[in-house]
Amino acid sequence: MWGCDMDTILSVFRVEILIPWLLAMILGIFVGAMPGLTATMAVALIVPLTFHTPPIVGLAMILGVSFTAIFAGDIPATFLRVPGTPASGAAVLDGYEMNKQGKGPLAIALDLTCSTLGGTIGVLILITISPILASFALQFTHFEYFWLALLGLSMSAVITKGSTMKGLISMTGGLILSTIGLDISTGYPRFSFGSTYLMSGINFIPVMIGLFGISEVLRSISITSHDQLGDAAIISNVKADFRSVGTIMGRNKRLILQSSLIGTLIGALPGAGADIAAWVAYGMAKKTSKTPEQFGTGSEEGVIAPTTANNAALGGTWIPALVFGIPGDSITAIVLGAMMMYGLKPGPLVFQGSRDLVNQIFTVAVISQFFLLILGYLGIRAFTWFFKFPRNVVLAGITIFSIIGAYALRSSVFDVGLVLVFGILGYLMERVTIPLPPFILGLILGPMIEENLRIGLVKTSGNFWPFFNRPISAFFAMLLLLIFLYEPIKILIQRKRN
Amino acid sequence: MTKKSFRLNQEHIIGLVCLIVSATILSITPSFPKGKANIGLTGPAFFPDLLALVFVFCGGYQLWYGTVNATAYSSITLNTFRNLLKKKETRTAYLVILYMVGFILLFDVLGFLLTTFLFLTLFLFRLGVPKLQTLLYATFFTAIIYFLFGWLFTISLPSGILAYVGL
Numbered sequence: 214m215w216g217c218d219m220d221t222i223l224s225v226f227r228v229e230i231l232i233p234w235l236l237a238m239i240l241g242i243f244v245g246a247m248p249g250l251t252a253t254m255a256v257a258l259i260v261p262l263t264f265h266t267p268p269i270v271g272l273a274m275i276l277g278v279s280f281t282a283i284f285a286g287d288i289p290a291t292f293l294r295v296p297g298t299p300a301s302g303a304a305v306l307d308g309y310e311m312n313k314q315g316k317g318p319l320a321i322a323l324d325l326t327c328s329t330l331g332g333t334i335g336v337l338i339l340i341t342i343s344p345i346l347a348s349f350a351l352q353f354t355h356f357e358y359f360w361l362a363l364l365g366l367s368m369s370a371v372i373t374k375g376s377t378m379k380g381l382i383s384m385t386g387g388l389i390l391s392t393i394g395l396d397i398s399t400g401y402p403r404f405s406f407g408s409t410y411l412m413s414g415i416n417f418i419p420v421m422i423g424l425f426g427i428s429e430v431l432r433s434i435s436i437t438s439h440d441q442l443g444d445a446a447i448i449s450n451v452k453a454d455f456r457s458v459g460t461i462m463g464r465n466k467r468l469i470l471q472s473s474l475i476g477t478l479i480g481a482l483p484g485a486g487a488d489i490a491a492w493v494a495y496g497m498a499k500k501t502s503k504t505p506e507q508f509g510t511g512s513e514e515g516v517i518a519p520t521t522a523n524n525a526a527l528g529g530t531w532i533p534a535l536v537f538g539i540p541g542d543s544i545t546a547i548v549l550g551a552m553m554m555y556g557l558k559p560g561p562l563v564f565q566g567s568r569d570l571v572n573q574i575f576t577v578a579v580i581s582q583f584f585l586l587i588l589g590y591l592g593i594r595a596f597t598w599f600f601k602f603p604r605n606v607v608l609a610g611i612t613i614f615s616i617i618g619a620y621a622l623r624s625s626v627f628d629v630g631l632v633l634v635f636g637i638l639g640y641l642m643e644r645v646t647i648p649l650p651p652f653i654l655g656l657i658l659g660p661m662i663e664e665n666l667r668i669g670l671v672k673t674s675g676n677f678w679p680f681f682n683r684p685i686s687a688f689f690a691m692l693l694l695l696i697f698l699y700e701p702i703k704i705l706i707q708r709k710r711n
Numbered sequence: 712m713t714k715k716s717f718r719l720n721q722e723h724i725i726g727l728v729c730l731i732v733s734a735t736i737l738s739i740t741p742s743f744p745k746g747k748a749n750i751g752l753t754g755p756a757f758f759p760d761l762l763a764l765v766f767v768f769c770g771g772y773q774l775w776y777g778t779v780n781a782t783a784y785s786s787i788t789l790n791t792f793r794n795l796l797k798k799k800e801t802r803t804a805y806l807v808i809l810y811m812v813g814f815i816l817l818f819d820v821l822g823f824l825l826t827t828f829l830f831l832t833l834f835l836f837r838l839g840v841p842k843l844q845t846l847l848y849a850t851f852f853t854a855i856i857y858f859l860f861g862w863l864f865t866i867s868l869p870s871g872i873l874a875y876v877g878l
Contacts, residue, residue, distance in 0.1 A: 262859070265866070378776070382729060382769045389732065389762050396755035401744055403755055404736075427811075434838070435804040605838035606848055609831055612807070616814065617827070617856050621866045626818050633811045640804075645721045663758045671753050 221572045225580065230270050233262075234577070237274035238281045238584055242592035245285030246297045252282035252487070253543045254425045258611065260418060260551050261618030268555040269570060273577045275551065279544050280581050283487050283523050284328040284589050288596055291321050300487035300523040303495040307508065307515030314511050318454035323513065324520045325589045326458050327469060329582050331521030334473035335480065335528025336578040339535075343564070346536045350561035355672070356680050358537075359665035360689035362658045365539035367696055368482060370651045377700060379647045387655020388662070390415050397664050398671075410627045417550045417656050419619040419631035424649050425543070426615040427636025430608050432643060453593045465517050468498055476522030480529025486542030486650075487523040487530075494522030524585075528578065535559055535571070538661065543650040546657050718786035722777030729770030736763035806837055822871020823861070827853045 225231075237259050244255035255278045263271025286297030291308035304324065311320035353361070366388075370380030393404045394414030405411035462469065472494040479490040498518035499508045508515045530541030531548075538559040540546035552559050557567055564571055619632040639649055673679050681687055740756035740763075777784065785791075795801045814830045821829070831849035840848065860866045 378769060378772055379725075381765070382725065382773075385762055385765045385769065386732075389736065389759065389766070392759045392762070396743075398753070399744060399755050401755045403743065403759065404739065431804045431807065434807060435798075435800050603840070605835065605840055608838065609834050609840075609848065610852055612811075612834065613827060613831055613852055613856060616811070617823075617860055617868075620818075620868075621860050624867055626815055629811075629815050629818070633808065633815065636811075637808065645725055647725070667753050667757065675753065 221569070221576050222580075225269065225273065225573055225576050229267075230273055233266065233270055234273040234277050234581075235584065235588070238277035238581070238588050239592075241278035241281030242285040242588060244278075245282030246288045246592070246596065251298045251425065251429070252279050252286070252300065253547070254429060254611070255279070255282040256544050256547050257422050257425045258614055258618065260547055261422075261621050263551060264554060264622065268552070268557060269573045269577070271551060271555065272548070272570075272574055273581075275544075275548055276574070276577055277581050277584065279527055280332055280524065280585050281588060281592070283527060284325065284520075284585060285592060287324045287328070287520055288321060288593060291324065292317055292596075298488075300491055300526075301519075302488060303491040303519035304516065304523075306495070306519075307510070307512045308520075310509065310511035311513075311516065316511065319457065320516050321593055322453040322455045322458050323461060323516050325453065325586065325593070326455070326462060327472075327517050327521040328524040328589070329586045330462075330469055331473045331476055332524035332527060332585060333579065333582045334470070335477045335525035336575070336582065337528075338474075338477045339528040339531050339578070340575045343532055343536050346532070347561040347564040350536055353561075353685065354683075355665040355669040356683055356686045357689065359662060359669060359680065360686050360693065361537055362539060362662045362665065364689050364693050364696070365533060365537075366651065366654055366658050366662070367693055370648075376646075377697075379645075380651050383642065383647050383649065384651035384655045387652040387657075388659045389655075390420070390652075391656050391659025392663070397660060398667055410625070415631065415656070416622065416628065417547075417653065418554075418622050419628040420635045420656060421547055421550070421653055422615045422619050423632040423635030423637075424639035424642075424653060426611060427632055428639030428643060428649075430612050430615075431636060431640040433604070433608055435640075453590060461513050462517075465514060468501075468514055468517055469521050471501070472498065472518045472521035473525040476525030477529035477532075479522075480526030480541055481532040482541070486544070487526040490526035490529075491519035491523040494518040531578075535563065535574075536561060540654055540657065543653055546650070546653050550657055717778075718781060719788070720777050720781060720784035720786055722773050722780070722784060724787065726770045726773030726775075726777060729766045729773060733763040733766035733770065736760070736766075803837055807834060810834055810837075818871075819869050820871055822873045823868035824853060824857065824873060825871060827856065 225234075240259065241252070241255050244258070245252055256275055259274050259278050260271075263274055266274075282298060283300050286301035287304045287308065289297045290301040290305045291312055308317075308320045308324065311317060366384055370377065370384040391414075393411055394402070395405075395412060396403055402412050475494045475497055476487070476490040479493055480487065495508075495515065495518050498514050499505045502508065502512075502514050504512070504514075526542075527544075530545045533539040533541050534545040534549055538549060540549050549559055557563060557570070615632060615636075616629050619628045620626065622628055642649060642652070669680060670677075679686075681690055736759050740760050743754060743756035745754050796805075810830055810833050814826055817829075818826050828849050831852055832845055835845040835848055836842065857868070861868045
């Protein structure tokens with residue numbers, strides 16, 4: 214369990230941790246609230262800065278930035294009808310309706326309190342479940358890890374928006390990219406064409422910055438007219454009204470708990486992030502509500518459910534990431550990469566080998582919720598100023614931070630080139646509706662899948678049977694089959710009925 | 712009966728790209744060494760070959776899907792690209808890519824300070840920021856990044872030609 218003693222709590226309250234942590238949370242509010250800029254992009258921007266800090270500082274920054282960015286996306290969703298991040302899509306429906314009825318300050322106050330509560334419940338479930346799952350995961354061998362990684366990757370391909378085939382293409386593209394460089398077993402340089410840069414493999418950081426940062430810049434520029442690029446996003450005053458929040462939340466205790474559980478559970482599924490969690494929680498809230506007809510017309514329940522679930526999902530995404538080394542979404546995919554850069558190997562052994570660090574991560578995650586409440590409140594107040602920032606200046610800032618961030622990694626212009634190449638690729642992929650998260654997950658999980666598959670095959674002298682005849686392996690294999698067959702079977706059944 | 716002419720759409724292009732990538736992989740991997748104890752499955756070519764085969768399947772599916780659902784997608788011709796180039800916003804996006812290429816080529820030669828300032832000036836001006844504000848923002852961002860990366864994190868940023876004047 215969580216070793217939350219006074220020493221652990223005090224260890225994260227050092228100035229060298231606290232200042233970058235709080236600054237990252239402030240950045241998260243700014244990026245999350247800017248429509249079009251996602252929480253993933255906020256994390257991608259912060260990661261290059263964390264390579265030069267101790268692991269706990271970097272992880273505190275990443276955790277903090279993700280929590281605030283997800284909440285901040287709800288601010289423009291409530292006041293502008295424009296979700297700041299995809300995770301705020303569901304918050305638009307009733308938040309904006311409440312704003313139209315003059316209850317915007319109440320909606321955003323409810324939103325902030327529910328985000329904090331949802332985030333706390335998600336983190337507490339993470340703290341409780343992770344060590345139990347980790348001890349179970351210790352029984353896993355190469356065969357189980359192969360299936361588990363493949364399962365996580367496939368779920369991300371199936372669950373992400375758009376067609377499953379395009380998800381599979383994106384995932385395979387990432388896996389193919391992961392094979393560039395020295396072969397893990399023989400040391401043979403694959404697809405490096407004599408380049409020393411390629412020999413060491415494609416680093417995921419420039420790829421991720423390109424895919425999520427530069428592609429977004431290119432997309433924004435190519436779809437926004439020049440006159441609008443210089444516009445500020447909002448002109449009206451933004452406030453929060455906490456007076457009746459306590460009473461409303463007291464009335465909706467069950468809904469808060471239900472949405473937190475849905476959020477955490479969906480967050481824990483690889484590939485399903487905060488955005489899906491928010492929509493599912495909204496749908497469930499409507500189904501279980503006594504007044505479902507009020508949803509979409511400014512219902513308080515319609516604000517509570519998605520905003521609680523999207524922050525709860527963040528805690529959930531850390532469960533597979535920490536326990537199995539399988540990212541729950543694109544943010545934890547970045548976190549996993551960053552952890553590997555710090556020399557940590559996420560997986561069940563991290564609970565034994567780096568127990569202090571894990572306890573510190575849990576502590577940071579809990580305390581981040583309190584900071585979210587304070588910074589979120591200040592952020593809401595500061596938004597009249599924030600929204601006055603011209604969009605074109607923000608885009609220039611993101612571009613140059615992305616470029617220099619990638620350069621700082623290895624002081625290599627080659628990495629800047631990668632940022633550009635993958636920025637263009639990401640832009641094109643989004644234009645033809647190929648999802649980006651499975652690509653980055655494929656790149657990160659590729660070595661793990663290949664290593665476990667090949668070591669497993671060496672052990673069995675090329676026999677595939679042990680991949681299927683062990684109980685846990687067989688279960689994972691069946692699950693994988695079900696994931697891919699679910700959609701075709703559903704279509705077949707529907708056709709038969711019709 | 713009217714004869715339907717084949718029209719290329721985005722699904723076809725995705726399919727073709729998948730097939731080209733897989734063909735490239737499958738043409739390179741035969742030169743890779745064999746695996747341990749000559750078990751081909753454990754050699755360095757096994758995993759890329761497997762992925763290439765998945766890509767062949769994906770490419771084939773996309774070609775079929777693009778043909779069956781041809782009416783759902785607009786066809787792509789040379790005019791599509793011409794029209795894209797005519798659009799001011801798309802041209803700006805292409806120019807930004809060009810500025811980044813310039814940044815990469817000049818970074819070591821001109822150094823961090825000059826290249827970053829030049830890049831930001833061109834970028835901001837192109838995006839319609841007024842001249843004076845462009846210069847102010849370009850100076851501000853260059854200084855912030857220099858402070859953050861060069862000074863705080865002591866990352867070696869190239870001085871380029873400014874090294875000759877002692878900067």
